Amino acid sequence: EEQFGLNLPNSALNPALAGAVVAHSGIEWRKSMVETWRLDADHAHAILSDGSEVAASLAVAADGRLSPAREAAGISTSARSYPQAALVLNFAHRSDHAFTSTEFHTEIGPFTQVPLPGNRSSLVWVVEPATAKELAALDDATLSMRIEQRMQSMLGRVSVEPGRQIYPLSGVTPRCFARNRVALVGEAAHVFPPIGAQGLNLGIRDIDDLLEITCENRVDPGAVKALRAYDFKRRPDILARSSAVNLLNKSLLSDMLPAQMARSAGLGVLxxxxxxxxxxxxEGLRPGSGFAALAGGLRKQVRR
Ligand SMILES: Cc1cc2nc3c(=O)[nH]c(=O)nc-3n(C[C@H](O)[C@H](O)[C@H](O)COP(=O)(O)OP(=O)(O)OC[C@H]3O[C@@H](n4cnc5c(N)ncnc54)[C@H](O)[C@@H]3O)c2cc1C
Known part of the structure; x- marks a missing residue:
């Protein structure tokens, strides 16, 4: 790949996605919220807050971590909450970031700087919930200084920009990924701590796989057979990714010294x-592609 990763600010991504939806002749965009779901043997019915109704053989639940569609489909979840919260903000800095993201691992959680265009970066700083509140309440100059100190002045003087958000860390895993004419994608299908920038990418892979399966089941994409195929296909990727991120997050907590040592040793080897x-x-870009590249390399050696 020419690039390992690209950071897309939501402020750029969301209007681009909205523009693509508007330009697509096959999409009718109803902007009202779904108020109620009714799921029967042949159709999913969404009753919108403007009183209208949409019926389809398959409903794609892209309605986030609390997913009302998931609940209507009777898909139960196992949920975890962590003694951590992420303070998220953008900041300007004196030195060039050279489009490099840097993550400082602390006992409470990671401090991740992600480059933005120009001498600006975004920050996801995982701390205890009370500390997140304290940090968010600091004045700009003090918070800028705390961030600069945490980064060991790696990017020179820091000045925080307006807009601070706090996200309590949690994890949600549904028992299955499709049922009763509803297929789960994005955070409706997987919630884990914002470590390693995996969430959106995993959501895009959900949609890739769902597209493939609906194309193979055009007559009735919401049929039990199609939903089972989707569940079967997504399960390994979602469970492996969720467990890896949860494990990485746990290994950062202070009472897991052996795990911290193993992680440091592993990162050193890598x-x-x-x-x-x-x-x-x-493997981070797409599961199986690391093994495929290995097999390709072996084949080349055999041919030689
Ligand atoms: C602090 C933080 C940092 C993160 N950083 C990264 C990162 O660097 N890289 C990465 O890949 N991921 C990251 N993530 C994860 C990423 O944000 C999520 O994976 C992604 O936003 C999930 O998208 P989604 O569309 O599934 O859910 P959401 O973004 O939650 O969207 C759900 C949508 O459904 C709508 N909705 C809900 N109910 C209804 C209803 N009844 N009717 C109609 N609409 C409804 C909501 O209004 C919302 O627009 C981060 C997350 C956090 C919290």
Whole structure:
């Protein structure tokens, strides 16, 4: 790949997605919220707050972590909450970030700087919930100084921009990913701590797989057979990714010293051994692609 990762600010991504929806002749955009779901044997019915109703053989639940559609489909979840919260904000800095993201791992959670265009970055700072509140209440100059100190002045003088948000960390895993004419995508299908920038990418893979399965089941994309195929296809990727992120998050808590040592040793090996690093980077982009590249390399060697 030419780039390992791209950071897309929501302020750029959301209008681009909205523009694509408006320009697509096959999409009718109803802007009212769904008030009630009615799911029967052949159709999912969404009753909107403007009183209108939409019926389809398949409903794609892209309605976030609390997903009313998931609940209507009777899909139960296992939920976890963590003694952590993420303080999220943007800041300007004196030195160039060279389009590099830097993550400081602390006992409470990661402090992740992500480059934005120009000498600006965004920050996801995972701390205890009370600390997040205290930090968010600081004046601009003091908070800027705290951030600069945490980053060991890596990017020079820091000045925070307006807009601070706090997200309590939680995890949600549904028992299945499709049922009763509803297929789950995005955070309706998986919620985990914002570590490793995996959430949106995993959601895009949900949609990729759903598209493939609905194309194979055009006559009735919401039929039990199609929903089972979707559940079967997404399960390994979602469970593996959710467990890896949850484990990484747990290994950062202070009472997990052996896990911290294992993680540091693992990162050290990855940092020093380029082929292994390339393998994990490929697997991070799409499950199986690291193994596929390995097999390709082996085939080339055999041919030689
Ligand atoms: C602090 C933080 C940092 C993150 N950083 C990253 C990152 O760097 N990289 C990454 O890949 N991911 C990141 N994530 C995760 C990413 O934000 C999520 O994976 C993504 O937003 C999920 O998108 P979604 O559309 O599934 O859910 P949401 O963004 O929650 O959207 C759900 C939508 O459904 C709508 N909705 C809900 N109910 C109804 C209803 N009844 N009728 C109609 N509409 C309804 C809501 O209004 C909302 O617009 C981060 C998350 C957090 C909290």
């Amino acid at each position: 940092g020093g051994f380029a082929p292994l690093r390339a393998f994990f980077m490929r």
